[in-house]
Amino acid sequence: MKLQRPLAILFDLDGTLVDSxxxxxxxxxxxxxxxxxxxxxxxxxxxxxxxxxxxxxxxxxxxxxxxxxxxxxxxxxxxxxxxxxxxGCVARTTLMPHACETLRSLAAEGVILSVVTNKPENPTRQILDHFKLSSIIASIIGGDTLAVRKPDPAVVRESFLRAGLDQSSHAWFVGDSHTDVLTAKSAGMPSIIVRGGYNHGEPVEELDPPPDAIVDHLGEVLTMYNAARTI
Known part of the structure; x- marks a missing residue:
């Protein structure tokens, strides 16, 4: 599927950007x-x-x-x-394949990047700081940032607000699980699911509802962005 090029991309953390x-x-x-x-x-x-x-x-x-x-x-x-x-949230945690170069390349293209996760906000910030990614992340929403968490669309709205985005801005949601697909759908945006994450041990090919795209690694998200149609 060829998607519309987004102004912003929201990323899950655990199983998507990092293996924690x-x-x-x-x-x-x-x-x-x-x-x-x-x-x-x-x-x-x-x-x-x-x-x-x-x-x-x-x-x-x-x-x-x-x-x-x-x-x-x-x-x-x-x-x-x-x-x-x-x-001890960064002792054994590692970046997922192609995470760093993908985020930095997207940021260089002017894409507004956010992290929306159900992990508490404090360790989320610690991890992003540890991998020197905080400077390119416009907003961070953790599982305790609001009174609700994914898949409630309020987390996406708050992410947009903190990133200075209009609520009608076109964005993608990149994650690894059923929760991420539901979050994207509840917010009316395309979902891209990365293989090799967690998803409670279930194959991502069996997700219901299905995501808009499934990729093998984060580098393919950059490829999709470069190939995406512009309006």
Whole structure:
């Protein structure tokens, strides 16, 4: 599909721009150890990423507690996890293939770049700072920036507002999961899904609703931009 060239591109973070499972798993397992539960393999944690800290912590705990945990237990575990993760969110995290050059090339073309993620805003900023990408990102919306998170279209509207964009500006949403497709559709924009991310362990080819495009790596997003039609 040949898309209209966008003024802006919104990117998910985990599984799209960075592979952060190692650090998330380390923090989750330290949290589990502190509350007396066994550790969870990295691959299981990979399937828990994408819907915010609460669901990640809830899933990590539920695999060890029959019947699940109370809200009070989940809230306490969340605070433990967030405290640990904030101190170690860049130890094992790496950029996804072609992430840096794609972002820098798009920025050089004048594309307004934003990050919209369900990861809390503070570690999101730490990661972008660590990889020296913050200077080219016009707005950052984390899972705790607003009272709602993806796939609510309010996160896209707020991203536009903070980036100085008109709400009618044409944009693409690039992510790796069902949540990202739903976010794009709720905001009325095309979605591009990158293979090799998380998507809760499900093949992106089976996404329903389907994205507008599926690419093998982020470098193909730059190719699509260069090939996109202009109005």
């Amino acid at each position: 499972v190692g650090d998330i798993a380390d923090a989750a397992n330290e949290m589990l150890a502190q509350i007396g539960l066994p550790s969870c393999p990295d691959e299981d944690i990979r399937h828990y990423v994408g819907n915010g800290v609460r669901l990640l912590v809830d899933r990590a705990i539920m695999r060890n507690i029959s019947g699940g945990a109370s809200d009070e237990q989940i809230n306490a575990a969340m605070e433990i996890f967030k405290g640990i993760y904030s101190l």
